[in-house]
Amino acid sequence: MIEGLDPHWYAVYVRSRYEKKVHQWMLEKELNSFLPLLETVRQWSDRKKKVYEPLFRGYVFVQIDMKHEHVKVLETEGVVKFIGIGRNPSVISPRDIEWLKTLVREPDALHQTVSSIPYGKKVRVLAGPFKDLEGVVVKEGREERLVVFFESIMQGIEVSISPDLLLQLK
Structure with a gap:
């Protein structure tokens, strides 16, 4: 460079x-x-x-x-x-790249479940390695997961985070 x-x-x-x-x-x-x-x-x-x-x-x-x-x-x-x-x-955005780096460092989060957040609601992570990450909660069967969608490449990733760390956005 x-x-x-x-x-x-x-x-x-x-x-x-x-x-x-x-x-x-x-x-x-x-x-x-x-x-x-x-x-x-x-x-x-x-x-x-x-x-x-x-x-x-x-x-x-x-x-x-x-x-x-x-x-x-x-x-x-x-x-x-x-x-x-x-x-x-x-x-x-550099923020999206940092989130991707965090996702790769925290692979176990891609397999845990999220509960008690309503389907379709937009949320923000309050603490932990995914702090400030925003996404939408989706359901697959009995599981709920946060989906982070990267608009710049039109791709999404499912991430699991404790519901205690999520803030529901309006």
């Missing part, structure tokens, strides 16, 4: 199963790249293995000065395009 410029975060869409490769190639090009990965256990016929899979399939995040570094990103093998509206790439 060139010093003195005003870099912003963007999401790029990449070829199927190229997320890790694109992330590595961007780092080799000295671009600030972020790929949120979650550890999962995969079952093969003869063994189980822990692997890291992208939180969002097909997406890699990069912090660049669009005017001076966008070509460097687009020339990276596996990169298809910037995510955005029309020809305008969507800027992703």
Whole structure:
């Protein structure tokens, strides 16, 4: 990254199963790249293995000065395009990137349940690693979970948080 410029975060869409490769190639090009990965256990016929899979399939995040570094990103093998509206790439707020980093650091929160918050209500987290995170509560069967929707990339993530830490918004 060139010093003195005003870099912003963007999401790029990449070829199927190229997320890790694109992330590595961007780092080799000295671009600030972020790929949120979650550890999962995969079952093969003869063994189980822990692997890291992208939180969002097909997406890699990069912090660049669009005017001076966008070509460097687009020339990276596996990169298809910037995510955005029309020809305008969507800027992703640093706050959203920090939330994604928190989600990756707190993977257990993606599996616990939330109770006592009405379905469809918008809430804000008051404390803990997800402080100030806002989302909507959704129900799946008997479980309730907070869904955080990232408008810039049109993707949502389910997060579980103790209802005691949630404030219902109007």
